Amino acid sequence: MKIKDRVSLLLAVSLCLLTIGCRTDPGQQLNQQSVKSPASANQTAKPVILIVIDSLMDKPLQEAIRQGHAPALKHLLANGHYFPKVVSSFPTMSVTIDSTLLTGTYADRHHVPGLVWYSGKEKRMIFYGNGPKEAMKIDQPQVLIDSVQQLNQVQLNKETKTIHEELAEKGKKSASINAIVFRGKTEHSLKVPGWISAATHMPDALNVTGPEWLSYAAFAQLDPNNRHDRLWKKYGMNNDFSGHDVAYLITKKQLPPFTIAYFPENDMTVHRGGVANLDGIAKADQALQVALNAYGSWDRAVKNAVWIVMGDSAQSAVYDDRDKATVDLRPLLAPYRIAKIGQPVRPEDQVVISTNERMAYIYAIDKKVRLADIVKRLQAEDKLDIIAVKDGKNVRVTAGNTSDQFSYRPGGRYTDEYGQTWTISGEPKLADIAIANKRIKYGKYPDVLARLYGAVHSHEGRYVVVTIKPGYELVTESSPTHLGGGAHGSLHEKDSLVPMIVAGTDTRPKTLRLIDMKDWILQLANQ
Template sequence: MKGNRKHSFLLVLGLSLLIVSCKANHREELHLQSTATSSKPVIMILIDSLMDKPLREAIQKGSVPALQYLMAHGHYYPQMVSSFPTMSVTIDSTLLTGTYADQHHVPGLVWYSGKENRMIFYGNGPKETLKIDQPQVLVDAVYQLNHVQLNKQIKTIHEELAEKGKQSASINGLVFRGKTEHTLKVPPLLANTTSLPQQWKVTGPAMLSYAAFAQLDPANSKNAQLWDKYGMNNLFSAHDTAFLITQKKLPSVTIAYFPENDMAVHKKGVSQLKGIEKADQALQVVLNAYGSWDQAIKKAVWIVMGDSAQSAVLDDRQVATVDLRTLLNRYRIARLNQPVGTNEQIVISANERMAYIYVNDDKVPLSDVVKRLQNEGKLDLIAINDGKNVQVTAGKNNRTLTYRPGGEDKDEYGQTWTISGDPSLADITITNHRIKYGKYPDVLARLYGAMHSHEGRYVVVTIQPGYELVTESSPTHVGGGAHGSLHELDSLVPFLIVGTDTRPKTMRIVDVKDWIMQVVNE
């Protein structure tokens, strides 16, 4: 029995690194026929942490022939604005719903739910995994994320396509909610040695694939071994996508996630090219499924994009990391491995380069917490919601910016705001009521989204490039790369379109969903 518990623990630890585990009903997926007959199918390849500069360097080096070919035949936009926090689950939720976090309600990779009085983890590194309820991480990532926490009042692209009689596919995507029922089966060893159920009933797109636990191609198990992160890898995603092409089962929209570049950038830094080169090798598998690359771009609309960028973290741990517990040590701070009790005044949820700081003691004013945080000069933006406005300040800074939606000031995206105080805090200039953003793209809407993403009294804080925010057992990326913040270094990603001359109404991920719906209906 002791050996079984150890085996189960290792399995859960491995699966938690994948974020999610599931096994779909293959029979109902593989017999589906493509409905993309009136227009070309859309194939989106989402390369985690893809960035413009290393992509251009790889092209110049000649080591990414597939990406180079697509760029030569399409339209390339190097500065697509991500959502906030710049963490995958929030970005994916924005991509699939066309809304920011105030509407889709997925605040970050780590956050605290006042309704459930517990921390929500979708998988945030092995140190935290060792201290928390590991099966609950899988429940949150597989079921809760898609069917409880993602706002049911907001439709995903999979749901909207289904309502229009069109099919779609999600391959290794973290957010996949749709209209087709699937049975997600927990591996027997895991189900038998933990509190996890044997299966979940979920809804997803017509074709749902997720690593070793939900493959479309029966032969793809070779890419879903333990040493290949159970299928949470580029080649698994590529082969399942290629399978839909070769079997002529490609739906109207296919969203395939290539995860490995993110890990490479975290570890090796923002200048490394190996992650992009591996993504290109997988992309070649997909393009080759058409027989020739010329046929591939003739028969489909291709989108290749990043989700968030990363900024370099200094290689001196003491300098590069700011421990929020030290700044807030006058308060009673909740521990990671214990339930949040009535005595805990502060709960900290660190998302690499941003954090939510929850103030659960009504006797502690948010302004007092802000003052404590302002003692650290590395803190970039510090924000609270006063019930009517978002108030922003910064470390070692007594100036404030206050704003709310609606008003006379209009930004480049057509959004209007009422702004008072010092807009330069957020690198904003206003001339004749026209707002111009600087190093924090679309900062007003993105920050507003996070400030209204879920219940509770909390402070949102970000840190300057070069640094990371940490708390108990937070993962760090010293000498590598990290993201999470509003800064352009974390927020701007490349966006490549081949097969159509149209483009989203703005270069923001939040506007991609509506544009894809238009492309499908052309």
């Protein structure tokens, strides 16, 4: 094989890696407060199996069940509880979401800002994987090292423990199957395929720490006979690979107290086919059936394990006209020298733009560039719905086509629906926030104060956080677009609310937010 052909295949590997208590009918809305909190439950400990279906959304899920495309999901829902509106993390991109899920914190504490960001310490842009146009311009071996090793061992805050680490400290095992974030206490050597290390500067193996059982596409698998890791199967980053390894643990009676398995394929299906597409849900259901079948019957599966099936983020529909759907940030910042993604950041560069589909970080790396000036230029674009910047102890928020703003910080006399307190001044209606009797009510931006605060304080540097209204995407140099399909990244509820099915327990998280999943899972696994 020629070197250039090997490198082309490496591109494919890098890109594909990153790329609910009473029973209820799928069409019914459950009173989400009716299910017990974990502390009030008293039940025999069962292994917890968390299945994360990328970009799973409530309406397509219910429609797939109604049309008979998702019998396994229907069975779990019919024998469990359904929560259609769980609040994701922010940015609504997989690496940040998974970091929140595993650590129980937002980005201000776990320090993984997004799929694309700029490290002031390393003076470089960090890519965990993105679209093919960007892939042709960036160092793919570095992307792979960042997305597998550096993300887990360096960039994910070591002071913030993962579920796997906390279980290990209690002497309990856990498993991670195709999850992007997997840091634990057990040392593993992920074998890099020989042709990749031979054709690039990558080592033969990537040393990481993870749970006792770690499965990661072509780099590591639990079942030596798992053959779903071929080139045409995205080297194992697929639903079948994940479902097969879950089934292996079950049939070998090696299922630990907690297992997380990632089903990635629905994400790309929605990106391409749109938010109403059901094909990805049907494929995920087929892989879920493999896992359920390992118990001999689906009823036995529900009896013997706690099953949690949920989305990570949603997606909002993108207009199919490029001129209408995309907003290029570069013309808005034209007076500045903007760093190019295909080369190292130069001393003369003034601004770095890191786009994450429907949100972006805009960095002022030149001390002469004022963040207030960047904000003013961004306000000229009326499609921008949130523009935020750190202002001392406060976060200052504005939007496109307005001079209104508001500031806020944690602690104060206003209390939101999650028990968090805040000090707020200005016009919070910019973020669809209503305040009455010192109580905060969120509108179309769920848990916006905490989630946005997390992003604004997620990493070092001077930067502006910006999001765009539904229907649109932010683009810069070679950014991926999803015209006529779906995209995510923003704070809007269309990107942020995901469904969750829980079977095998009558408990639920403290609040219906991804940030509270960790504590709930630990309580279930430690019973």
